Amino acid sequence: MSRAFVFPGQGSQAIGMGGELADAFVVAREVFEEVDDALGQHLFKLMQEGPDSDLTLTENAQPALMAVSLAVIRVLESEGGKPISDMADCVAGHSLGEYSALAASRALELADTARLLKLRGQAMQAAVPVGEGAMAALLGLDLEQAEAVAAEAAQGEICAAANDNAPGQVVISGAASAVERALVIAKEKGAKRAVLLPVSAPFHCELMAPAADKMGRALAETVIQPPAVPLIANVTAARTVDPDMIRRQLVEQVCGRVRWRESVLVMKDLGIDTLVEVGAGKVLSGLAKRIDRDLSGVAINGPADVETFLASL
Template identity: 60%
Template sequence: MRAFIFPGQGSQKIGMGAELAEASAAARDVFGEVDEALKQKLSVLMFGGPEEELTLTENAQPAIMANAIATQRVLARDFGLATNMTADCVAGHSLGEYTALCAVAAFDLATTARLLKLRGQAMQAAVPVGEGAMAALLGADIEKASALAAAAAQGEICEVANDNDPSQVVISGHKGAIERAIALVKDFEIKRGVLLPVSAPFHCSLMQPAADRMAEALAGTLIEAFALPLYANVTAAALTDPDAERALLVEQVTGRVRWRESVLAMRADGVESFVELGGKVVGPMVSRTDKEAQVTSLVTMQDIEAFAKEMT
C-alpha cells in the first residue's frame, strides 16, 4: 500500500514551483487558478520572492499547497498517475491536511486556496505579535515533551503542538513559557530546545479565535466525498466522512498534530510506501518514525520522472 503525504508550514522557499511551471502546463494551470482564486500574484511571490513576504503565514500556507498540488497534477496529467489510482490513502501535516483533501477531491483547488489564505490570516491575528512562540525539542519523545511543557507553563499556555517523530516534538504557547521550557530542557533529559522563527503560536489553545473563524468558514463550505481515506492530524486515524472532517479541521487549529502516530497508524494498516509531494519535510519524519518504511520525495521534474518510471 502507498500513501501520498503533504508538507506543512516551513517548507516554503523562493523558487518553489518555478521549474514545474516552466516544464508543465498542468503546473502552470494550478498556479494560475490559485492566483485567480486569491486575486493575488502568489505564483510571482513563490518564484521570485521577496522571502519575508512569502514567509507570511497567509502567503506560505496557500503557496505550499499550490506547489504540492502542482506536483500532483503533473503526475496525473503528464504521466497518467492519478492519485486515486496510485495511492491508497493520504495525509498532510497541519496545513498539508487541506492539501491532502484537495488531492482527494474533497475540496476544489480554488476553495482550498481561499480557506488556507483565511486560515493563515486568522492564525496570525489570533495572538498579538511577540506574545506567543514555538520551540522544537530535539531528542525529545512525547512523554518528556509533555512533562516539560507542564513544568514550564506556570499559569501560562505551554502545550505540545506537533508530535513529529520519536526524536522531535514541537511546543507552543506564551513566549515566556516557551522560553522557560527551553531553559529547562536538560532537566528533562532533552538534548536541545530551539526557538522557531514563526509569527504565531500554532496548534495550541491560544489559537481559539482562529478556530472560531475557521468553524464559521467551514460551516459554509461544501466538502465532497473523498476519493481516498485521509488520516487526520488530531485523531491519527483514517476517515472518509466529510462532516466528521469538517469538525476535525476546526479542532486542528488548536489541537496537536499527531504525525508520528499517524505514520504508525498507516503502517499498521498496511502502508509500506510514503510519497511526499512538494517537499522533503514530512518524509524524513516518516523515516525517523519507522526505518522500514519506504520514503520518496517528489519536488523536481526529475523526481517525478523517476517515480513515474518506477510505476510503469
C-alpha cells in the same frame, strides 16, 4: 508497494518553488493561475521572485505550499494517465498539508482550498499579538517527557505539545514566557537541544482559539466531498472519509496537536510501506525511517522526480 501521499506543512517554502514544474507542464501552470485567480493576488510571482520575508508570511506560505503540492498531483495524474486513487492508498498532510491532501483527493476544490488557507493564515496570525506567543523544538525527549516539560513550564499560562513529529522530536507552543521557561526545564530533563523556532505565532495550542472560530464559520459554508482515498487526520491519527467528520477535524486542528508520528504508524498498520512527499521540501519523507525503520520515503519536487516516480508505477 503500498503508498501514501503526504503533504508538507509551513517551513518547507522557498523562493523558486514550483518554477520548474510550471516551465515543464501546462497543468502545473494552470494550478498556479487558478490559485492566483482565487486569491486575487500574484502569489506565483511572489513564489518565484520573493522577497522571502513576504513568502514566509503565514497567509502567503500556506496557499503557496498547497499550490505546489497540487501542481505536482495534477502533473502526476496527467502524465501518468491515472487518478490519485490508482497511485496512493491514503493521504495525509502536516498541519496546512492536510488541506493539500484534501484538495489532492478531490474532497475540496482547489479555489476553495486556496481561499481557506489564506484565511487560516490571516486568522492564525491575528489570534495572538506578535511577540506574545512562541514555539520551540525539544529534541531528544519523547512525547510524554515533552508534555511534562510543558505542564511544568505553564505556571498558569498556555504551554502544550503542538507537533509530535517523530521519536525525540516534539514541538511545544504557547505563551512566549512559558515557552522560554520550557527551554530551561527541557535541558534540565535531558533534552539534546531545546531551541526557539522562527515562527510568527504559537500554532496548534489553545491560544489559536479565535482562529478556530473563524475557520469553523468558513468551513461551515464550504462544500466537502468524500475523498477519493482515505485521509489520516492530524488530530485523531485515524482514517476518515466522512465529510462532516473532516470538517470538524479541520476546526479542531487549529488548536489541536499534529499527531504526525502516530499518523505514520497508523499508515504502516494499514500496509503502507512508502511515504511519497508531494510538493516542496523533503521534511516528511526524511522523517519516515525515523518513525519506523521499515518505511521508506521519497519526495517529488520537480520534473525529474515526477519522471522517476511515474517510472516506478
